[in-house]
Amino acid sequence: MMGLILKDIYTLKKQWKVMLVIFAFYFFISIMGQDAGYFSIMTVIYSFLLPITALAFDEQSHWDKYALALPLSRTAIVLSKYVLAIGINLVMTAITLIVNLAFIYYYDLEIIPIELLALTLGACTVGIIILAVMMPLFFKFGVEKARMVMIVVVLLPTVLIMLFPEFFASVPIAKIIPIIPLAVVALLCVSCFLSIKIYQHKEF
Amino acid sequence: MENVLEVKGLTKRYSGFTLDNITFSLPKGSIMGFIGENGAGKSTTIKAILNIIRRDSGDVKVFGRDNQKYDQDIKQDIGVVFDENHFPDTLDAENINSIMRRIYSRWDEKAFFQYLKQFELPQKQALRVFSRGMKMKMSIAVALSHQAKLLILDEPTSGLDPVVRDEILDIFLEFIQNEEHSVFLSSHITTDIEKIADYIAFIHKGKLEFVSPKDELLDRYGVLKCGLNTFEQIDKRYVKGYRKNRFGVEALVEKAKFPGYTVDEATIEDIMLFTIRGDKQ
Numbered sequence: 001m002m003g004l005i006l007k008d009i010y011t012l013k014k015q016w017k018v019m020l021v022i023f024a025f026y027f028f029i030s031i032m033g034q035d036a037g038y039f040s041i042m043t044v045i046y047s048f049l050l051p052i053t054a055l056a057f058d059e060q061s062h063w064d065k066y067a068l069a070l071p072l073s074r075t076a077i078v079l080s081k082y083v084l085a086i087g088i089n090l091v092m093t094a095i096t097l098i099v100n101l102a103f104i105y106y107y108d109l110e111i112i113p114i115e116l117l118a119l120t121l122g123a124c125t126v127g128i129i130i131l132a133v134m135m136p137l138f139f140k141f142g143v144e145k146a147r148m149v150m151i152v153v154v155l156l157p158t159v160l161i162m163l164f165p166e167f168f169a170s171v172p173i174a175k176i177i178p179i180i181p182l183a184v185v186a187l188l189c190v191s192c193f194l195s196i197k198i199y200q201h202k203e204f
Numbered sequence: 205m206e207n208v209l210e211v212k213g214l215t216k217r218y219s220g221f222t223l224d225n226i227t228f229s230l231p232k233g234s235i236m237g238f239i240g241e242n243g244a245g246k247s248t249t250i251k252a253i254l255n256i257i258r259r260d261s262g263d264v265k266v267f268g269r270d271n272q273k274y275d276q277d278i279k280q281d282i283g284v285v286f287d288e289n290h291f292p293d294t295l296d297a298e299n300i301n302s303i304m305r306r307i308y309s310r311w312d313e314k315a316f317f318q319y320l321k322q323f324e325l326p327q328k329q330a331l332r333v334f335s336r337g338m339k340m341k342m343s344i345a346v347a348l349s350h351q352a353k354l355l356i357l358d359e360p361t362s363g364l365d366p367v368v369r370d371e372i373l374d375i376f377l378e379f380i381q382n383e384e385h386s387v388f389l390s391s392h393i394t395t396d397i398e399k400i401a402d403y404i405a406f407i408h409k410g411k412l413e414f415v416s417p418k419d420e421l422l423d424r425y426g427v428l429k430c431g432l433n434t435f436e437q438i439d440k441r442y443v444k445g446y447r448k449n450r451f452g453v454e455a456l457v458e459k460a461k462f463p464g465y466t467v468d469e470a471t472i473e474d475i476m477l478f479t480i481r482g483d484k485q
Contacts, residue, residue, distance in 0.1 A: 003306030010299040011292040057292040066290030068256045069356075070307050071279040203257040 004072065004080035005087075008054040015053055019046055027099070036103040040096050040123075047092035047127055051085035056143045065204035078139065078199045082192055085131050093124040128184055130154060132191035139198045205231040207268075208354050208386045209253070214262035216252055221410060223248045226262070228405050228415040233383045235376065237397030237418070238390035239476055240407035246390040247287075249407065250358045253388075254284065266354065280309055283347030287359035289339035293332040297325060300346065308350035319345035337368040344375060355379060357389045361396050369393070373400050394473040406476060413479055418472070425475055426459040426467035438462070445478030 022042060030039040058064060067077055097120045104111050133153050137146040161168050209230040216223040223245045230236045240246050251257045253264055255275050264271040266278045291300060297320055305311045320327060323341040331339060340360060347355055355376065361369040377400055379385050391397050397404065398418070405415040414421075425444065435446070435453040439461065446455035456478035459467050470478075 003303045006306060007292075007295070007299075007303045010303070011294050014294060057294070061292045062288075062290050063292060065251075065256055066284070066286065069254045069279065069282075069284040069286075071276040071309075072307060073276060204251075 001076045001080050001083070004067070004077060005084055008080070008084050011057050012050060012054055015050060019050075022046075030099075030103070034103070034107050034109070036096075036100045039099055040120075043092040043096045044123060044127065047089045048130070050088050051081065051131075052138075052143060052147075054084060055081065055138055059143055062204065064202075068204065074199050075196050078195045079192065082131075082135065082188075082195075085135070086128065086188075089124060089127045089131065093120055093127075096120050096123075125180060125184055129187060132184075132187045135191050136194040136198055139195045139202070208232045208266065209236075209388060210263075210265040210268075211249070211253065212263040212265075214249065214252055214264060215260050216248055216257060217260050221245070221248075223252070224410045226407070226412050228412060230386055230388055230403065232386055233380070234402040235380055235387040235389060235400050236403040236405055237401030237472075238388065238405045238407065239392065239394055239397055239472065240390075241392060241480070244407045245410045246392075246407060247358055248410075250356060250388075250390060254279075254282075254356065280350070281353045283350065283352035283355045285340070285343045285347050285355070285357045285360045287362050289331060289334075289343055291331055291342075293334075294330050296330050297327045297342065300342070304346060304350070310351045312349050312351060316345060316349035319348055337364050340364060340368075340372065344372065348375070348379065353384055353386065355385075355387045355389070357387065359391055360389065361391060361393055369396060376400055394471070394476055398472045404472060406479065408480060421472070421475060422470065424458055424460070425456055425470045426462075427470050427474055427478075428455045428457045428462060428465055428467050429453070430455075430465065444475070445481040447478075447481055 023039070023046075026039045026042045030036050064077070068074070097117065100111075100116050100120065101113060103109060104113060104116065130150075130153060134146065134150055137149050140146075141149075207229040211229065212227050214223065214226040221243070226245075226249055228236075238246055238249070248257070252259045253266070253271060255271050266274075267281065269278060271278060295303075301313060301316055304316070305313060317327070320342075323338075323345060325334075325338055325342055325345070331342065334342065344360065347357075357376075361372055364372070373396060376387055376389070380387055387400075389397070389401065401418050403415065404418050404421055406413040428438075429452065430438075431452040432448070435455065438455075438457075442458040442461040444456040444458075446453050456470060456474060457467065
């Protein structure tokens with residue numbers, strides 16, 4: 001498992017460097033505008049981009065066929081992708097949080113830190129939910145085809161909220177919040193289970 | 205003699221192709237060459253042995269153990285090389301070393317870097333800049349660096365020039381010097397197989413045509429060149445296949461049955477080609 005995660009980290013080495021340059025650029029823009037929002041958008045984008053790129057590299061080099069000839073279980077191969085994606089998501093969330101807090105204190109912005117925390121954790125949760133929905137599709141259809149579905153998955157909630165504003169306004173959010181972490185973990189478990197099932201039957 | 209690999213009644217059905225009831229075994233300490241034209245079922249057989257695809261029926265034992273039940277245990281002792289490089293090409297040799305160290309429990313870092321040196325492969329350059337031959341040598345270096353007892357190689361020499369091919373065959377011959385080691389090697393380059401194999405298995409359209417010690421095969425068969433009239437008279441039971449040309453007939457025959465005739469030595473390629481042709485006539 002560690003070997004597989006390390007493989008993805010090495011495979012993405014060019015992406016890490018490009019990412020640093022882009023982060024530096026958006027950090028600069030954020031400083032100019034005294035608004036960490038620009039920077040935060042990039043961290044969110046990258047938390048999806050990197051795991052998907054890792055999967056795309058695997059497909060391109062037909063890595064899975066070789067991985068299955070190594071002493072690795074199909075379950076470990078699937079789980080390693082989840083660990084990578086969730087790991088990247090958490091690191092990006094931490095970076096976003098730190099940068100935003102720094103901005104608040106440095107520029108004396110009128111943002112309440114606890115609100116910022118809620119916002120960032122919210123984004124992190126949404127990221128993990130999208131991931132949980134997408135992973136089985138990636139394993140089933142491959143990155144290229146699943147990418148189209150991803151656009152739908154991301155846009156669907158927005159469209160629903162726009163279509164039924166009253167319904168979503170009436171949702172008692174305060175009551176839901178405590179069960180969200182549990183729901184997300186449950187969703188992730190179902191997603192892992194599905195991905196492993198799909199991968200068990202895959203032939204390369 | 206102990207077998208490292210035993211395949212019994214291996215069957216895998218696809219729409220349009222069936223790997224049909226393949227049975228053979230590879231004795232420890234030997235090299236088996238697995239020949240057949242493109243699409244004959246060589247890769248399918250290898251993937252079924254490695255449990256990359258599921259068999260529909262049959263039995264595969266590696267080191268005497270079922271390949272599905274003991275999948276990962278078995279693979280610790282197998283070195284695998286496919287016909288192309290399967291590492292993402294952004295990786296370099298040092299990355300591969302760090303990765304494999306965590307995958308193979310008996311990974312031998314020293315041996316790996318020693319092979320890199322022997323094969324003249326750079327340590328810090330991404331695979332992207334490697335030639336096909338270099339990538340193949342990299343895969344071989346990985347396959348040889350975890351104390352594998354069995355090498356399973358799917359077309360490791362295809363697309364390489366004769367010099368590199370010869371170097372690679374020498375590496376396999378060196379590997380087999382240890383009598384605990386065995387090699388299962390598929391190729392459609394029959395001359396490569398002829399150079400190193402002890403046993404030949406020939407697959408054609410998903411069916412195994414024959415498995416035999418190479419020397420027995422070469423002793424048994426020869427190429428008879430004769431006129432059409434002579435050919436009409438000879439006993440066809442001992443003719444494996446033939447082709448007619450302007451000057452007469454060339455036929456693959458059982459040497460011992462034709463004492464009075466001029467019968468040339470047959471190559472593995474002759475045997476393969478005439479067997480396929482015999483099938484068509």
